[in-house]
Amino acid sequence: MTASISDVAAQAGVSVATVSRALRGLPNVAPSTRDRVLRAAAELEYVADPNAARLATGQTRAIGMVVPLFTQWFFTQCVAGAEAVLTAAGYDVLLYNVSGTDSRERFLDDMPFRKRVDGIIVIDLPLSDVELERLGASGVPIVTVGLRSERFPSVSIDNVQAAEEACRHLLELGHEQIGLISNLPDNSLNFTAPLERRQGYHAALEASGIKIRPELDVPGNFSMEGGAEAVDRLLALDDPPTAAFAESDEMAIGALKALRDLGVGVPEEFSVIGFDDHDMAEYIGLTTVFQPVVAQGEMAADLLLEQMQSADGEARHAPQVVMPTRLIVRTTTGRHNPVREPVGSP
Amino acid sequence: MTASISDVAAQAGVSVATVSRALRGLPNVAPSTRDRVLRAAAELEYVADPNAARLATGQTRAIGMVVPLFTQWFFTQCVAGAEAVLTAAGYDVLLYNVSGTDSRERFLDDMPFRKRVDGIIVIDLPLSDVELERLGASGVPIVTVGLRSERFPSVSIDNVQAAEEACRHLLELGHEQIGLISNLPDNSLNFTAPLERRQGYHAALEASGIKIRPELDVPGNFSMEGGAEAVDRLLALDDPPTAAFAESDEMAIGALKALRDLGVGVPEEFSVIGFDDHDMAEYIGLTTVFQPVVAQGEMAADLLLEQMQSADGEARHAPQVVMPTRLIVRTTTGRHNPVREPVGSP
């Protein structure tokens, strides 16, 4: 029903080989025959069947983006960045939404991207060494974002240092009891970001000679709801903190809501700092640490394209790109102000 | 390098036809040979090349999602909904990000999805009748979300009525001068939602016998930034409104920020209502009108799957699903309170 290459060949009075060459802009086609072919193709509204081309060449001209839970802000932004450069380079982009531990297992077992794409970008999926090895054995070029490994090129940020900077900001404002709002209690998916950010939190406190109180480390599930619950928990403590570092802006926003509901003034009575610089952070006045998200996606796509070029042949080197972060102070953090202490206390 | 069907056939000692049947679970394969084939496939880590299957069957088992600007909340949620049902049904999902008028033209001209997918879901891309006809002529099943037409199945909401309800809420609170924060000044992409929501705004005011003041209708670009600018504009008016209806929550959030910066109390001095029930609306206390976004995506996927079933054959009927919305009152709207009027004025 729809035109194939032989229809075009017939219409133009040439062979299919010539049509193929002419349409793809290959050299060694007489200008006049190229014209004839182009005209015939246009008349027939011909589009080449990519599947036939894929079969013949072994290249799919498609790449897969694997993300856990792509409705989260970080992932959508990152995918958008990658998508833009991939599309510009003429690639189709396939979405693999790998959320939950079972779909994760299935993905790793089946590796459904094989023979479907020329490469994949894995965003923030934590992978053990043997899992990395398995993926690598599939033969498809991979770049990871968030996760660093020797095995594949990656793009990420320095979570430890960024988190440390966030906490130092709180310390400099005079806070000593600082809550940490982190991931799920079990971190069943084993994300690395929470681990590293926690490490930065510890480093900052220790550098200030402040004792770590484990009860100040509460789960926030990387969601707004979780952030709100975390605050409830922190403020129910006997000796509650005066500030909190939330490992994502979404959790910070949840925290802010809980504080509002509780009637706790921000930042007069409690300071909150987030992580990401979510689009909304500016509008909410949230102090946070900025990370370039779209740019990480773009960079990942660049790395993948590059890696696919040199896929066969020369020794693989796997560049590890670390992008800069920076503290952005807005209005949810302020000086520690022991207004609630009994007047006249030491 | 990677195993093909004939490798499996050799390993199992059967023909490729039998391998094909066995692996796809077709009937008429002896249990013992099926076992043998399965074992051989597992040993060789065989995966069928989908491109070959596509070529042979003419079915791609892939569907395309075309979205303008998918970093916006609405689109990501909607895509997530559709993606989940499509993936569950065994389809690959391709992303077509059609943002900007030029990429829109290119998309409509080339229809790059032809021969690549079995169907597409078009989210909120406004299309003229001739454009719809062109898309339809491509022969690929289509369902639209947001846009209603006789031509294709669609899922949408009643924007007019929903917007009317939002404005009625403001009117019932005593507001008479109500700003409308809408799309771009030119609406160059010709989205239908802003048109319909504006219509609802007009209807509500007219029903209350309130005169429409065109200067209260300001562009907000469906972004937070635009929402903030819109408020600046409204409050610079000689006779400023006391409330505003923003056609999206993102614009409403921008508006809220501008009001905060201006030191205008919400809702004591100014009320704001949004549209969408964005994930964050609850956390911000934003009064808004809820629309089911993920569910619209899911429904679109269901309709598409259904439509693809009956693609050839019986007369096409194009169901138009309209999903319910509802007002959610939170804390950004309140009674009109003419506190700023000079005391003792009539």
Place this chain on the structure above:
DNA sequence: CTGAAAGCGCTTACAG
């Protein structure tokens, strides 16, 4: 500069 032909890896009547 151009064409005939093989081949990519599947699926699917058609026979048996």
Place this chain on the structure above:
DNA sequence: CTGAAAGCGCTTACAG
């Protein structure tokens, strides 16, 4: 229940 063979629509040496 199974196999031989044609065919899907391209690309790519190989000849000329």
